[in-house]
Amino acid sequence: MTDSDVTVSIFERIGGRATIDRLVDRFYERMDTLPEARTIRAMHAADLGEIKDVLKRYLTEWTGGPRLYSVEKGHPRLRQRHMHVAIGDAERDSWLLCMRGALGETVADTTARQELDQALSRLADWMRNR
Numbered sequence: 101m102t103d104s105d106v107t108v109s110i111f112e113r114i115g116g117r118a119t120i121d122r123l124v125d126r127f128y129e130r131m132d133t134l135p136e137a138r139t140i141r142a143m144h145a146a147d148l149g150e151i152k153d154v155l156k157r158y159l160t161e162w163t164g165g166p167r168l169y170s171v172e173k174g175h176p177r178l179r180q181r182h183m184h185v186a187i188g189d190a191e192r193d194s195w196l197l198c199m200r201g202a203l204g205e206t207v208a209d210t211t212a213r214q215e216l217d218q219a220l221s222r223l224a225d226w227m228r229n230r
Contacts, residue, residue, distance in 0.1 A: 109164025126202035
């Protein structure tokens, strides 16, 4: 096997669990503090502890790390799990504002950050249900 045969996951490229943890923490800190995120913050419980843990497990698995989400929750079914909240362009854009800021603060690898931004943008766009 050569080096070109080895695929390095985004999870590994960005620094693993420590980076995912910082990313999610910064994402929710931005959601808590940015006026532009007030609407999406209101969609969440006052205590963000549980949802932070869920997002950390999801992003860990989604980026190629250990299977921490699906073993507990099964298939993500993200759109179905979010149908109870109205997600339109404004909500998508607010979510992306928080996520992009968090990515910029936590992911040093420019290429990996761009790849994550593109993938998360597609995901956020797909989540719209209004």
